[in-house]
Amino acid sequence: MTTDASGTSPVNHPEPVPQTLRYSAFTRDPAGGNPAGVVLDASRLDDAAMLAVAGEVGYSETAFVTGGDEEARRFQVRYFSPLAEVAFCGHATVALAVALAERFGPGELVLDTPAGEIPVATRMDDEGTVLATLTSVPTRSRPASDTELDAALTALGWAPGDLDPELPSHVAFGGNDHLVLAAASRARLAKLDYDFDGLAEVMRRHGWTTVHLVWRESPERFHARDPFPVGGVVEDPATGAAAAAFGGYLRTLDLVTSPARITIRQGEDMGRPSVLLIDVDPQDDRTRVTGRAVPIGDVESSVADV
Incomplete structure (x- = not known):
């Protein structure tokens, strides 16, 4: 909260809404595959806000990066469908990994999810697109x-x-x-x-x-x-x-x-x-x-x- 020019009246400045990226996973064609939302900076969003974003996006899941260490390439991630939180989502993990690889370069990532630790390897294929390989928790x-x-x-x-x-x-x-x-x-x-x-x-x-x-x-x-x-x-x-x-x-x-x-x-x-x-x-x-x-x-x- 800040004051107006007179220094007397409180003025509320809502937190900016983080950008939601949209990817389609397990496809080369954006008209195919499974769409997922990706929010790379959700550190200031509470549960209700993340659920609201997922509902507005309307895809089966949206992945939210709630914290992490960019240098170590390790990130905390949560997943929400339009109706509820989901412990783990594979297609949103692939979408998120590709988005992170595009931002920080291909390589190894570690995602800390409600289901456990998920290592993800990203690399460029011969056609210049990013391939992501996630390793699941024990099945x-x-x-x-x-x-x-x-x-x-x-x-x-x-x-x-x-x-x-x-x-x-x-x-x-x-x-x-x-x-x-x-x-x-x-x-x-x-x-x-x-x-x-x-x-x-x-x-x-x-x-x-x-x-x-x-x-x-x-x-x-x-x-x-x-x-x-x-x-x-x-x-x-x-x-x-x-x-x-x-x-x-x-x-x-x-x-x-x-x-x-x-x-x-x-x-x-x-x-x-x-x-x-x-x-x-x-x-x-x-x-x-x-x-x-x-x-x-x-x-x-x-x-x-x-």
């Missing part, structure tokens, strides 16, 4: 209970016969929990018309961030869709956190017997194609998730109503 995966599975299938409008019997349903963790359901066919995966409020209630009850629906094209190539009603979004076009958890799922089920790179294609059925690369090592409980992010200009990019 784990367990079979879904009959109660969990029945409730999810009912909300999705799926029958047990719609599932691939060779890929059991699990709850997988890679910073937060995701229900993993494998579709028996690509056609089943393509038809996503679910009870938004019903699935949101099931997810809140069990603490799932997304439902990770997958179809196996080959052992090294999967297609995915991620309903995200608990974040106020019908579907996420690229979900790095779910991809990290899925790496733990593959490792737990011994579906990866030697170090392997798995390609996950997501967002194709909603018109925002995305490519996520995960590196899974049966001797390492952490998943490495790689992708690009590109700035969003005037492209219509909100996915909240898709």
Whole structure:
């Protein structure tokens, strides 16, 4: 608070609103991938202000840098959807890492998130764009209970016969929990018309961030869709956190017997194609998730109503 020219009247000067950058992650095309907000200086924002910014941006998540050490390239990060804080978000992490690399140059970063420490390596590819590889917190995966599975299938409008019997349903963790359901066919995966409020209630009850629906094209190539009603979004076009958890799922089920790179294609059925690369090592409980992010200009990019 300051005074006016007479020195008597108080004058309030609100804190300036920090700039919100917009990137689309896991794509080369700003019209594809998953949009994320990035706020590089959120040190003066409280929880309510960050939630308000995330709601105004309207993307599935916005990443906020709340502190850090630029020289050490270590930053404190929080993530908010339009409805709530999220412990970890993969696509917003990739977007943030690319933004930091563009500001400070490529190299190693460390992000301190509510889910734990997330190292991120950034480098320039042969085409001059930044690639980011995040290393997840330790992953784990367990079979879904009959109660969990029945409730999810009912909300999705799926029958047990719609599932691939060779890929059991699990709850997988890679910073937060995701229900993993494998579709028996690509056609089943393509038809996503679910009870938004019903699935949101099931997810809140069990603490799932997304439902990770997958179809196996080959052992090294999967297609995915991620309903995200608990974040106020019908579907996420690229979900790095779910991809990290899925790496733990593959490792737990011994579906990866030697170090392997798995390609996950997501967002194709909603018109925002995305490519996520995960590196899974049966001797390492952490998943490495790689992708690009590109700035969003005037492209219509909100996915909240898709």
